[in-house]
Amino acid sequence: MLRYAGGDVAAFRLLYGRHRGGLYRYLLRGCGSGERSAELASELFQDVWASVVRSRERYEPKAKFGTWLYTLAHHRLVDHWRTHKPQFQAIDDGTADDEAEALSIAAPAHEQPEAQAEREVQRRRLLQAIAGLPIEQRQAFLMKEEGGLSLEEIASATGVGRETVKSRLRYALGRLREALTDVL
């Protein structure tokens, strides 16, 4: 980030490449599961990176870049929730299967269509269970999974104590385990 602040665009590309997917999914799942969730996530995603770009000269490496990035993202999501009531309906309404067909490089033999279909079913169940989590628990879970943040870093990004984060994660795990008990 310091290199980018000094004008090195390649450094930004590197950071962007590392965090683009995780941040996008964090925002996508944080927006809820409505019809416009992908559109909203794209909007928030762009806002967060715009904040990164704007703040480049004020950035101080007090924490790792990921923590700072997810702090910005969390604040942007909170702003979004204040103006839009969060949606909690299930992700799987039977119409959302519009993922792009996969290109693949020499798919291993065990990746047969049946196995892929089964995995897709389980993935949908997991995403549905995550979408059903209360917002704070979902945030803690996604920051850990997508951002790789530790308890302390999640606490710092969301402005709560470490023990609170711990408690949220314990409830989130409990709920997800219960929802997927037959496949975990």
Add this chain to the structure above:
Amino acid sequence: MSSEPKPDAPMASDDELDAYLRGEHALTRRYRDGGGEQPPPDLDDAVLRMAEQAVRRPPRRRRWPAPLALAAVLVLGLGVVIELWREPQVRSPQPEAAVVAPDADPMAMAAAMAPPPPAAMPEAPSAPLPEPAPRPPVVARSQKKAAPVAEDAGAQAAMPPPPAPMAAPPAFAAALSVQQEQQAMQQRRESAEAQAALSRERREASKAMVREALPEAWREPLFNGLMVGRVSRAAVYAMYGAPEREEPAGSGSATPYWQGLAFDVYRFNGSPTPNTIEFYYDSEQTLVGIHRVWDPPREIHDLVVTNNHWQMSEARAQATPPCGATPAAQLEPEMDLQYWVFASRGAYVVVQGDTAGREVFYIANCPE
């Protein structure tokens, strides 16, 4: 937004939470196996364009906010007013006593001109200060004005103090200042030398680690049937088709190895984990390197053994990347990264934590 759990809500145990935090929970594996959505390419383009334009645009001149400017004017104005108010009080008494009464009693004149109470010095605006000696500029001015008066009066007592001791403070201060400056320069020089030595030491240690970690020769990598360093861009296109994005030479590669080279970007949403592959070409359109990024990261065993059919025993884990690259951790301090080098495969894996493989580099020519 409140989400207070119900009393009977299921809750993970401490052990389960610990396992989860270590990345060993089945839920994490299941979540990552599922792959994940990626931002659409046009969104990528928009963000990267924004970032590029921001640093290319010259910074806007900052204008002083109006309140700050007003405050500055007020402070300056007040300072001038105070100075004007104080000046007559400080200047008037002594010159009048010395010049207006030339035939006055010499002893009285001497008493009037006597320097000891600093407050009585002519043109001494800093008179209230408790310094034992007057400040040099004030002393010089008082000498100029006091000398003719003292001669006229013919009074030794009224003579100003000898010039040498009075001139000493500025000379001493100047000498002191030069000495301090020399000391500061010396300290800066020593600090710079120490830092340079530390950097040299770290570089050497890093190189030693890499040499140690590469006991066998670096070989040209083979990627899905393509011999990196030998095949052309046309061969890559024949296998994978046109890329999603083409970056011309000089467009700014983000990798540590192929700065300035042209590269093509392909995104693969295939199972089990989406990944992006960049193919780098030299000026003769020969494939010289590949950078593959897994997002989310893949289990290292899965990545290496299942996907590439390499053996884990072929790798040496090390703290710095091979082939003279700067560790990625320097960009992200505290990121727990290590590098699994497969020299006989001409490649290495960037591993986050203990088991999450997130990037693979295939390098035709390793400069080590």
